Amino acid sequence: MKKNIKYLAGLCLMALGMSSCEYDNYDEPKLLFDGNIVYNGEPIGVSYNDVYFQLWEEGWQTFGNIGVAIDQDGSFSSLLFAGDYKLIIPADQGPFMNLTNQESGSDTIPLNINGSMNMDIEVLPYYMIRNVDISGNSSEVTANFGLEQIITDANARGVNEVVLYLSKTAFVDGRTSISSARLGGGDITDMSSIQLTTGVPDMTPTQGYVFARVGLRIEGVEDMLFSSIERIDF
Structure with missing residues (x-):
């Protein structure tokens, strides 16, 4: 009985080894799919590695989807195999609403990847x-x-708060902030003219600059909207 078990175990290991070799021999994806999340061509700023969309390859649904993260400046990039994909932005992702795609009649965007592709994805931001x-x-x-x-x-949402964040690095949001100033939505008297000021703390090691940007938290929306990152030298 023990010999049979060892024999079966050996067969399993051989099978796993062969599968592993076959898997290792697959080509890596080489086609670049990149672009920006935009409103009227203007990129939408978000926090790093918090907002993403999904790429589903037709015929491979059982293997899940490819999650593509949106960078702080609204850009994205992913290496893909050639094929037909469905691009889906989950409803809880981003400080925006998805637009209806004319081809699919829904917010699903069909993609045919047969070479590297640059494409901007239009969305409708709350603000x-x-x-x-x-x-x-x-x-x-x-x-x-x-x-x-x-x-x-x-579908309109109110303003929860606006925040000015400072960071020692070019990654700027609440996780990396070394100083911040906030103003609640109810305290904003003029939407067209808002001012926030925050102090620059002592930094170790010292450096003669900080990175800054403004964030907007929208009521009932998890992901904040951000302005571009700026370096302040002094």
């Missing part, structure tokens, strides 16, 4: 951050900006 001007010195940083409400129908 846009406008006219951002960030300046400062070694003591404090000030941001002046406005908010434009894009969605004004029954």
Whole structure:
């Protein structure tokens, strides 16, 4: 009985080894699919590695989907095999709503990848951050900006808060912030003219610059909307 078990175990190991070799011999994906998440051609800023979309390859659903993260500046990139894909942005992802695709009649975007492809994905944001001007010195940083409400129908959402974040690195959001200033949505008196100021703390090791950007938290929406990252030298 023990000999039979050892024999069966050996066969299993051989089978696994052969499968592993076959898997290792597969070509790696080489076709670049890249672009930006945009509104009227303007990239949508988000927090790093928090917002993503899914690529489903037809015929391979049982193997799950490819998750593609959206970078801080709204850009994305992924290496793919040639084939037909369905691009889906989950409903809980991003500070925006998905648009209906004319070809599919839904928010699913069909893709045919037969070579490297650059494509922007249009979405409908709840708000846009406008006219951002960030300046400062070694003591404090000030941001002046406005908010434009894009969605004004029954899907409209209120402003929870606006935040000015400072970071030692080019990754700027609440996780990396070394200083911040906040203003609640109910305290905003003029959406077109908002000012936030925060102090620059002592940094170890010392450095003569910080990175800054403005974030907007929308009521009932998990992901924040962000302005572009700016480096403030002093």
